Amino acid sequence: MAGLAADNLTCIKRDRVLFTDLSFALLPGRLIYLRGPNGAGKTSLLRILTGLSAPDAGELSLDGQPLERQRDTFNQQLIYVGHKAGLNGALTAMENLRFWCAQHGAEFVPADTYRVLALLGLVGLEEVPVRMLSAGQQRRVALSRLWLKKATYWILDEPFTALDTDGIALLEKHMRQHVAQNGAIITTSHQPLSDLAGPMEELVLEYRL
Amino acid sequence: MNGLYQGIFKRDIALAFRQRSELAQPLMFLLMVITLFPLGIGPGPMTLQKIGPGVIWIAAILSSLLAMERIFRDDFWDGSLEQYMLSGLPVSAIAGVKVLVHWLVSFLPLALFSPLLALFLNLTVDMYVALMLTLVLGTPLLSLVGAIAVGLTVGLQRGGVLLALLLIPVFIPLLIFATSAVDSAALQLPYRAQLAIIGAMLLLAMAAAPFAIAYALKVSQN
Amino acid sequence: MWKWLHPYAKPERAYQLCVTLQPYFLWPGILCLVIGSIWGLAFAPQDYQQGDSFRIIYIHVPSAILSMSTYTAMAVAALVGIVWQWRTAFMAMIAMAPIGAVVTFIALFTGAAWGKPMWGAWWVWDARLTSELILLFLYLGVIALYGAFEDKQQAGKAAGVMALVGVVNVPIIHYSVEWWNTLHQGATISKFDKPSIAPEMLWPLLIALLGLALFIAAVTVMRMKNEIIRREYHRPWVKALAAQALGDNHAV
Numbered sequence: 001m002a003g004l005a006a007d008n009l010t011c012i013k014r015d016r017v018l019f020t021d022l023s024f025a026l027l028p029g030r031l032i033y034l035r036g037p038n039g040a041g042k043t044s045l046l047r048i049l050t051g052l053s054a055p056d057a058g059e060l061s062l063d064g065q066p067l068e069r070q071r072d073t074f075n076q077q078l079i080y081v082g083h084k085a086g087l088n089g090a091l092t093a094m095e096n097l098r099f100w101c102a103q104h105g106a107e108f109v110p111a112d113t114y115r116v117l118a119l120l121g122l123v124g125l126e127e128v129p130v131r132m133l134s135a136g137q138q139r140r141v142a143l144s145r146l147w148l149k150k151a152t153y154w155i156l157d158e159p160f161t162a163l164d165t166d167g168i169a170l171l172e173k174h175m176r177q178h179v180a181q182n183g184a185i186i187t188t189s190h191q192p193l194s195d196l197a198g199p200m201e202e203l204v205l206e207y208r209l
Numbered sequence: 210m211n212g213l214y215q216g217i218f219k220r221d222i223a224l225a226f227r228q229r230s231e232l233a234q235p236l237m238f239l240l241m242v243i244t245l246f247p248l249g250i251g252p253g254p255m256t257l258q259k260i261g262p263g264v265i266w267i268a269a270i271l272s273s274l275l276a277m278e279r280i281f282r283d284d285f286w287d288g289s290l291e292q293y294m295l296s297g298l299p300v301s302a303i304a305g306v307k308v309l310v311h312w313l314v315s316f317l318p319l320a321l322f323s324p325l326l327a328l329f330l331n332l333t334v335d336m337y338v339a340l341m342l343t344l345v346l347g348t349p350l351l352s353l354v355g356a357i358a359v360g361l362t363v364g365l366q367r368g369g370v371l372l373a374l375l376l377i378p379v380f381i382p383l384l385i386f387a388t389s390a391v392d393s394a395a396l397q398l399p400y401r402a403q404l405a406i407i408g409a410m411l412l413l414a415m416a417a418a419p420f421a422i423a424y425a426l427k428v429s430q431n
Numbered sequence: 432m433w434k435w436l437h438p439y440a441k442p443e444r445a446y447q448l449c450v451t452l453q454p455y456f457l458w459p460g461i462l463c464l465v466i467g468s469i470w471g472l473a474f475a476p477q478d479y480q481q482g483d484s485f486r487i488i489y490i491h492v493p494s495a496i497l498s499m500s501t502y503t504a505m506a507v508a509a510l511v512g513i514v515w516q517w518r519t520a521f522m523a524m525i526a527m528a529p530i531g532a533v534v535t536f537i538a539l540f541t542g543a544a545w546g547k548p549m550w551g552a553w554w555v556w557d558a559r560l561t562s563e564l565i566l567l568f569l570y571l572g573v574i575a576l577y578g579a580f581e582d583k584q585q586a587g588k589a590a591g592v593m594a595l596v597g598v599v600n601v602p603i604i605h606y607s608v609e610w611w612n613t614l615h616q617g618a619t620i621s622k623f624d625k626p627s628i629a630p631e632m633l634w635p636l637l638i639a640l641l642g643l644a645l646f647i648a649a650v651t652v653m654r655m656k657n658e659i660i661r662r663e664y665h666r667p668w669v670k671a672l673a674a675q676a677l678g679d680n681h682a683v
Contacts, residue, residue: 051294053431072297080292084287085288086288087287087288091220091224095223100292103213104295105296
């Protein structure tokens with residue numbers, strides 16, 4: 001089976017069971033909108049999918065093979081944008097992105113990067129330390145990764161936080177395009193995704209005591 | 210692959226350079242602590258020579274505790290560490306590079322400072338040479354072992370004091386051997402044995418610490 | 432080869448094991464402690480140099496030996512937890528930590544109290560005492576680190592790493608301190624040097640040692656039971672257990 005599949009995942013945090021026996025598959029060409037109240041374990045689930053933390057029980061597989069054995073392949077095909085931007089405040093947007101691209105095996109072409117940053121409305125801010133940017137601008141720099149690296153799987157944790165309406169529309173369009181090109185996205189969001197994001201499946205986590 | 214580690218190296222050096230005031234503070238602390246001793250104990254040249262090696266090493270350990278958190282703190286809180294971990298590079302190797310940079314930017318200046326400290330505490334030339342050797346061999350050990358504890362405490366909101374509590378007992382053997390080497394030098398005795406033991410501890414730490422750091426960072430990510 | 436151990440990685444099975452083991456540790460332990468103490472403190476012969484004050488070894492020596500062993504046991508548990516990812520191994524480790532710290536404190540206290548009649552000072556920087564003091568710091572570090580985390584599973588792993596770092600250091604600390612001690616007080620003869628000990632003094636000592644070891648094991652098992660219940664209280668098996676206990680009480 002193609003795609004990223006979760007089989008009977010269980011996650012326990014602070015001795016509280018967040019979810020048990022959660023199974024689903026993230027297939028290429030699909031968008032999964034992960035919903036649920038605060039504390040339901042959305043972020044924990046996404047971090048388990050990326051491999052940053054381990055599930056307390058259950059397996060992950062990629063294209064039918066255990067994910068554990070093909071971490072490197074998966075990492076090359078993955079972009080994760082979490083709560084934390086992953087940008088160093090003392091470095092400029094360009095420096096941060098050059099470093100990130102080198103690390104993640106994406107080719108860094110300055111001209112392309114300027115173009116992407118311009119698309120995201122950051123003209124003139126490319127060489128300013130990220131610390132000086134507003135929260136929304138920092139978020140845009142973090143999201144520019146989705147334009148810079150070719151990867152099938154996008155795991156996005158609250159990508160719309162701090163974005164203005166233009167930014168949200170831009171990102172939703174880009175997500176739709178990615179799905180149309182056989183990409184796979186799983187995302188959380190507090191406000192519902194609009195039609196711009198295209199067709200989606202919903203995965204709902206419930207808050208458990 | 211090598212280029213990637215060079216990239217991390219260059220980035221961290223550049224960052225250190227941009228935050229150099231933060232790097233200077235532990236050194237100023239070290240200088241001030243050492244100034245306290247003649248004031249508190251008395252400026253007799255023989256007394257100072259007697260306590261000098263111990264004072265310099267204790268001050269170096271204390272000031273290193275202040276600077277230690279820098280190794281992973283920023284990367285953890287701004288999320289860079291998550292991105293490192295998803296890059297597919299082995300975390301232990303990344304940690305090794307970061308520890309190397311930390312050592313270069315926080316302990317190399319200390320070595321440059323040390324002639325001044327030797328003057329302040331009336332050390333002889335022999336003692337100074339021994340002090341330099343112990344600092345060169347011993348401070349990487351501080352960085353390596355310290356990084357394990359930083360990896361464990363980096364996710365805690367108030368990890369500073371805890372870090373000191375965890376590390377001070379672990380640094381005691383280093384303190385003993387290093388000061389004893391300088392004491393031997395003062396008496397014109399050979400001190401190769403002490404250096405060899407510090408070297409052995411350093412090798413052990415170099416072999417084991419990167420993996421412990423990687424595990425610690427993974428625990429903190431959970 | 433170790434497969435038979437694996438079921439105990441499950442908290443439920445580990446709890447049952449603790450329940451089974453507890454009486455085997457607790458009662459023989461108390462018995463040995465009582466026999467060893469009474470024999471040692473009242474009936475064993477006097478030391479010809481130190482008189483009755485030497486009798487503190489019947490408390491000091493077992494606690495000093497077991498303070499180190501408990502730390503080693505903690506590190507073994509931590510290693511098992513890290514390598515095989517057993518939640519219960521970390522629980523066992525953290526169950527031992529405060530006990531080990533208390534035993535270390537007893538060793539320190541009795542050692543210091545022994546120093547008063549011997550050297551006329553409550554504290555001397557004797558090599559063994561200094562090592563014990565540093566060992567106490569290592570224990571306190573592990574406990575403090577565990578306490579600092581809110582997620583106790585994470586806390587167990589972190590404290591486990593620190594216990595391993597500590598256990599690598601314990602021998603280094605031990606020998607470095609001994610060496611430091613000979614450098615600084617070359618002439619002093621350590622009172623803890625191994626003298627040839629008369630059998631009538633040795634037997635109560637061995638019994639006290641065994642008693643304390645069993646007692647530590649018993650308290651570990653009890654603390655581990657508590658830890659498991661505290662961490663798993665929301666699980667069905669704990670609820671069933673609680674219901675059963677309540678039912679028993681009502682029956683009485």
